[in-house]
Amino acid sequence: MKGFLLALFLLFVFTTSFSQHSDESKNLKELSIYQDSLKMLGKKFINDPDDLERKNANYKFIKLLVGALKVPHSFNYPFDSVKSISIINSPDNRFRILSWHIMNQDGSYRFYGTVQMNTGSNLLMYPLEDYSPLLKNPEDSVTNNRKWYGAQYYKIIRIAAANPYYVLLGWKGNTIKSTKKVIEVLSFDKDDKPNLGMAVFDGNGKNRKRVIFEYTRQASMLLRYVPDQNLIVFDHLAPPDQKLKDKPDTFGPDLTYDGYKLKNGKWQYIENLDMRNIPEDRDAEYVDPKAQAVIDRSAVPIKKKN
Numbered sequence: 001m002k003g004f005l006l007a008l009f010l011l012f013v014f015t016t017s018f019s020q021h022s023d024e025s026k027n028l029k030e031l032s033i034y035q036d037s038l039k040m041l042g043k044k045f046i047n048d049p050d051d052l053e054r055k056n057a058n059y060k061f062i063k064l065l066v067g068a069l070k071v072p073h074s075f076n077y078p079f080d081s082v083k084s085i086s087i088i089n090s091p092d093n094r095f096r097i098l099s100w101h102i103m104n105q106d107g108s109y110r111f112y113g114t115v116q117m118n119t120g121s122n123l124l125m126y127p128l129e130d131y132s133p134l135l136k137n138p139e140d141s142v143t144n145n146r147k148w149y150g151a152q153y154y155k156i157i158r159i160a161a162a163n164p165y166y167v168l169l170g171w172k173g174n175t176i177k178s179t180k181k182v183i184e185v186l187s188f189d190k191d192d193k194p195n196l197g198m199a200v201f202d203g204n205g206k207n208r209k210r211v212i213f214e215y216t217r218q219a220s221m222l223l224r225y226v227p228d229q230n231l232i233v234f235d236h237l238a239p240p241d242q243k244l245k246d247k248p249d250t251f252g253p254d255l256t257y258d259g260y261k262l263k264n265g266k267w268q269y270i271e272n273l274d275m276r277n278i279p280e281d282r283d284a285e286y287v288d289p290k291a292q293a294v295i296d297r298s299a300v301p302i303k304k305k306n
Helices: 002-047 051-069 291-299
Strands: 086-089 093-102 109-117 127-129 152-159 165-173 177-186 194-196 201-203 206-208 213-215 223-226 231-238 253-265 266-270
Touching: 002 051, 051 093, 051 109, 086 152, 093 152, 109 152, 109 165, 109 266, 152 223, 165 223, 213 231, 213 253
Parallel strands: 201 266
Antiparallel strands: 086 093, 093 109, 109 127, 152 165, 165 177, 177 194, 177 213, 201 206, 223 231, 231 253, 253 266
C-alpha cells in the first residue's frame, strides 16, 4: 500500500512539473514572438521621418505591448532586444517601469510608459499618461499615473524611510532648443496605487516635490546616483552670459557639480561637490534620441554617452 501511494505521489509530482514546464515554454515562445514585433515597431517610431507613421507605429506598439504583458509571468521577460524603450526594475523587484518617447513634428516630445507590478501570473499595471503640458507648477505638484510628468527613466533608487519610496532619474526631451532631466519620486498608497511627487528635496531656497533641470539641447548633462555616498550628483547649469539668466534653453554645465545627499529620508541640497571623491563612471547619461536613431539604423547596440 505504501509503495502504491508513493508511486501516485511521484506520478503527481512528475505530471505537475511537466505541465508547468510546458506552460513556461509556451509563454516564452509567445513572448518571443511579441518581442520581434515590438522591436520592429520600436525602430519605426524612432526612425521613420514621417510624423504620422511614427505615431501609428506607436499606437500599434502600445496595443502589442499590453498583449505581451498579459502573458503569464511576463514580468520576468526582459524584452532586451526592444532597444527603443527603457525597462528598469526596482531594486526590491516589486515593480518595473517601461518608458519611451515619440518625437513630434515640431521637435517636442510625448512620453509613454507603464508601471508593471510583480504579481506573478496576473497582470497588474498602471499606465503612465503624459500630462506635462498641463502641469503649471510641476516641481510643486503631487500627481498620480494619470497626470504624469513624462520622462524616460534610467535609474530607480529605493529609499527605506518610515514611509518607503523610490527616486527615479529620467531624461525628458523638451523642444528643438532645450532638453530636460528629472528627479521624480514614486510611492504607493495603502491600496498599492502609485503617487508621483513628494516633498523630500530641501535646499537651494526651496522645498521641491520633484526636481527638473533644463539646458540647451546642444549640451550633455550628468545626473546620476552614487550609492556608496547616498548622493545624487549633477552638473551645475549656468547661462553663457548673465544677460541670459532667464533663458534656461541656453544653459549648460559650467564644470562644477552640485547634488542631493540623503539624510533622514530626505534629500539635502549640496553645492560645489568635490568630484575627486566621486567615481568617474558616467553610466547614467541618457543617449540622445538622434544618436539612438543612427545606432538603430546601423544595427549596433546602444551605448551610453561619456
